[in-house]
Amino acid sequence: xxxxxxxxxxxxxxxxxxxxxxxxxxxxxxxxxxxxxxxxxxxxxxxxxxxxxxxxxxxxxxxxxxxxxxxxxxxxxxxxxxxxxxxxxxxxxxxxxxxxxxxxxxxxxxxxxxxxxxxxxxxxxxxxxxxxxxxxxxxxxxxxxxxxxxxxxxxxxxxxxxxxxxxxxxxxxxxxxxxxxxxxxxxxxxxxxxxxxxxxxxxxxxxxxxxxxxxxxxxxxxxxxxxxxxxxxxxxxxxxxxxxxxxxxxxxxxxxxxxxxxxxxxxxxxxxxxxxxxxxxxxxxxxxxxxxxxxxxxxxxxxxxxxxxxxxxxxxxxxxxxxxxxxxxxxxxxx
Numbered sequence: 419x420x421x422x423x424x425x426x427x428x429x430x431x432x433x434x435x436x437x438x439x440x441x442x443x444x445x446x447x448x449x450x451x452x453x454x455x456x457x458x459x460x461x462x463x464x465x466x467x468x469x470x471x472x473x474x475x476x477x478x479x480x481x482x483x484x485x486x487x488x489x490x491x492x493x494x495x496x497x498x499x500x501x502x503x504x505x506x507x508x509x510x511x512x513x514x515x516x517x518x519x520x521x522x523x524x525x526x527x528x529x530x531x532x533x534x535x536x537x538x539x540x541x542x543x544x545x546x547x548x549x550x551x552x553x554x555x556x557x558x559x560x561x562x563x564x565x566x567x568x569x570x571x572x573x574x575x576x577x578x579x580x581x582x583x584x585x586x587x588x589x590x591x592x593x594x595x596x597x598x599x600x601x602x603x604x605x606x607x608x609x610x611x612x613x614x615x616x617x618x619x620x621x622x623x624x625x626x627x628x629x630x631x632x633x634x635x636x637x638x639x640x641x642x643x644x645x646x647x648x649x650x651x652x653x654x655x656x657x658x659x660x661x662x663x664x665x666x667x668x669x670x671x672x673x674x675x676x677x678x679x680x681x682x683x684x685x686x687x688x689x690x691x692x693x694x695x696x697x698x699x700x701x702x703x704x705x706x707x708x709x710x711x712x713x714x715x716x717x718x719x720x721x722x723x724x725x726x727x728x729x730x731x732x733x734x735x736x737x738x739x740x741x742x743x744x745x746x747x748x749x750x751x752x753x
Contacts, residue, residue, distance in 0.1 A: 459521035470676035482698020544711035590641035
């Protein structure tokens with residue numbers, strides 16, 4: 419009798435063990451993967467700051483992942499961090515991502531992208547950059563890194579300003595000296611300005627608190643207009659810039675559609691949402707194991723459109739020529 423009871427107990431224990439193992443390897447209905455093997459990849463997004471252009475990059479990035487067939491919460495998770503336009507914070511965010519052993523880092527804007535790439539040194543964590551005008555100057559062309567570059571249509575912008583303001587001679591530009599994007603763009607503006615009859619009057623800044631003072635200085639130097647770059651430190655306080663320039667009756671030309679929506683009169687600019695989509699598709703290839711970042715040549719988006727804000731132009735007494743308005747995208751009256 420004791421022997422029978424012992425056999426029953428052993429059988430029960432074996433059955434419990436088998437059922438326990440079965441529950442650990444149960445297939446999930448969504449992925450067909452064994453749940454014991456599931457470890458959802460984490461993408462660390464390091465965004466230098468929040469303004470509409472960079473926000474569009476992030477939103478587009480997520481759309482690009484989706485269009486590549488990846489589902490958030492199933493195929494990847496997002497750890498989004500905002501550096502608040504502070505380079506030191508961007509570096510800290512990147513280091514935190516590395517300590518968490520994320521699967522991939524996406525750096526939106528040059529300071530965040532370079533921080534991610536530097537922090538990944540000695541690891542196998544790839545960096546995918548977005549909204550980098552000059553990857554070579556930012557030293558993001560070699561190593562476990564790739565992404566999407568935005569090429570400002572500088573000559574198209576100069577042509578646009580000349581057509582809207584035929585008598586203008588001085589263009590004021592504020593830029594951050596530590597941003598390779600901006601240094602590269604300023605050089606291109608200066609090289610091409612004379613061909614359109616312009617003089618570039620530029621002021622470099624090192625931090626956001628210096629921007630409004632730089633605006634006052636350029637106004638005192640009697641510039642005919644401002645041309646805004648994709649300089650993140652400057653764009654972050656664009657509303658404050660426009661308050662001063664509108665009061666002085668000086669138009670500001672943006673570098674993409676979101677700046678025109680805010681109140682710039684016009685722009686020859688690219689679509690940062692599409693930029694983000696392209697970046698997301700690159701990241702998807704890496705997550706799927708289809709390619710490694712170091713083997714993917716970065717993309718450069720140079721296609722642009724003309725955006726106008728007729729309401730902003732009218733408030734400054736500027737008439738947009740019909741030759742421009744009939745082919746432009748009206749971006750004013752954005753609530």
